[in-house]
Amino acid sequence: SQQGEEDPQALSIQEGENATMNCSYKTSINNLQWYRQNSGRGLVHLILIRSNEREKHSGRLRVTLDTSKKSSSLLITASRAADTASYFCATGTASKLTFGTGTRLQVTL
Amino acid sequence: GAGVSQTPSNKVTEKGKYVELRCDPISGHTALYWYRQSLGQGPEFLIYFQGTGAADDSGLPNDRFFAVRPEGSVSTLKIQRTERGDSAVYLCASSLTGGVNTEAFFGQGTRLTVV
Numbered sequence: 001s002q003q004g005e006e007d008p009q010a011l012s013i014q015e016g017e018n019a020t021m022n023c024s025y026k027t028s029i030n031n032l033q034w035y036r037q038n039s040g041r042g043l044v045h046l047i048l049i050r051s052n053e054r055e056k057h058s059g060r061l062r063v064t065l066d067t068s069k070k071s072s073s074l075l076i077t078a079s080r081a082a083d084t085a086s087y088f089c090a091t092g093t094a095s096k097l098t099f100g101t102g103t104r105l106q107v108t109l
Numbered sequence: 110g111a112g113v114s115q116t117p118s119n120k121v122t123e124k125g126k127y128v129e130l131r132c133d134p135i136s137g138h139t140a141l142y143w144y145r146q147s148l149g150q151g152p153e154f155l156i157y158f159q160g161t162g163a164a165d166d167s168g169l170p171n172d173r174f175f176a177v178r179p180e181g182s183v184s185t186l187k188i189q190r191t192e193r194g195d196s197a198v199y200l201c202a203s204s205l206t207g208g209v210n211t212e213a214f215f216g217q218g219t220r221l222t223v224v
Contacts, residue, residue, distance in 0.1 A: 030209040030210065031209060031210050033212075035215075041198065041217045041218045042113075042200070042215045042216055042217040042218060043152070043200070043202075043215040044215070045212045045213065045214070048210065048212065050210065088151050088152075090151075092209055092210065093209065094207070094208055094209050095157040095164055095165035095207070096142065096154040096157055096165060096168070097142075097152075097154065097213060098154065099144075099151030099152045099153070100151050101149075101150060101151050102150075102151050
């Protein structure tokens with residue numbers, strides 16, 4: 001079963017613009033992670049934010065977490081064509097990650 | 110190796126046949142996970158190994174699915190009497206120690222097509 005839902009399901013922007021993706025989840029969490037997937041194959045870990053953190057940065061990525069609303073957002077600043085991919089949020093327990101349904105981001109030149 | 114390796118990258122099999130999917134985790138990683146991803150969906154958890162033992166197999170859909178990791182390194186996911194609904198990308202991931210806040214490294218997956 002899917003834990004979370006990403007919003008929007010698909011997003012198309014021009015290079016240089018910012019992209020914001022949102023994730024909602026259902027149960028209490030220890031952490032929330034964001035992953036990127038190219039061409040429907042391997043996933044790449046982007047960033048992990050713990051339940052006691054509210055915001056985290058990594059390069060052009062900014063993640064926020066609001067545990068009271070059970071939601072998180074991923075902001076990609078100054079997007080590039082190479083950022084085109086699917087982005088998934090995932091909540092972690094000791095034994096597994098539970099993924100959302102993903103946002104498909106298209107960055108055009 | 111440098112990353113998680115999965116073989117084969119693609120597998121086409123006939124309905125009712127048996128298949129084995131292999132995962133070579135990153136050397137030294139004790140935790141290994143199998144996920145399944147259908148088109149347009151996020152990955153869904155199947156099973157988690159800590160060392161040689163299956164610590165959580167709650168995601169295996171039925172008894173046609175089985176996975177082993179006999180020496181705590183390479184893992185094999187086995188599917189008996191395949192059905193068309195088993196068609197998906199099967200992803201393997203490993204992490205250094207497992208646990209709540211560790212990063213998982215994914216392989217490129219095996220795309221299984223049951224015809």
